[in-house]
Amino acid sequence: MDYAALSRQERDRLIAEGADPDSVILQSELHNHVIRREGESIDDYTKRHSDTMNAMIRRGVSILNDLLTADVVPSGFGTEDGRFFDLGPESGATKGEYREFSQWLSEVSVAGQTYEVPEKWLKFEKPAGDLNYDSGDRP
Incomplete structure (x- = not known):
């Protein structure tokens, strides 16, 4: 199953139904929202990335997983x-x-x-x- 395509289709559907395009992003796009700072350790970046993602979810941003690689996922x-x-x-x-x-x-x-x-x-x-x-x- 092509989860990346399904996620892109879901995003397109949500936007077509009136969702704010900034409220529906793909997981692969997160790096555009959390850019690693020069000299920032990987641990600090990972924590900031996680904190930012959790804050986005609390604000109602849907983060669709287009990076899934498993053949079977709990559904x-x-x-x-x-x-x-x-x-x-x-x-x-x-x-x-x-x-x-x-x-x-x-x-x-x-x-x-x-x-x-x-x-x-x-x-x-x-x-x-x-x-x-x-x-x-x-x-």
């Missing part, structure tokens, strides 16, 4: 009650949404509590019949 989450949520590369989920959903599900699973799925995650719920096992996706 979905199954809940104890048998529901499946697809946040994979073709779902439209951002890296931030993926991280946030993963953290939320982990917290409610560890707590062993009865939970209601927040409305913002319902757009990623897929009926069991819609799962595509041929592509490597597994709940």
Whole structure:
């Protein structure tokens, strides 16, 4: 699967739907936003790069991963009650949404509590019949 092309297509789609072009960038473009300073150590640059990327995400910037090289990536989450949520590369989920959903599900699973799925995650719920096992996706 060509994740770089998928990321570029997703960026184009979001911009066509009205997203501010500065709010949707490709991971390969991050170096344009965080330029290594002369004499800066690699450790200092890496920390500044990470801090800048996290600040961008907090501001609502979508950073689409066009550098993915894995053939199979985690794409979905199954809940104890048998529901499946697809946040994979073709779902439209951002890296931030993926991280946030993963953290939320982990917290409610560890707590062993009865939970209601927040409305913002319902757009990623897929009926069991819609799962595509041929592509490597597994709940």
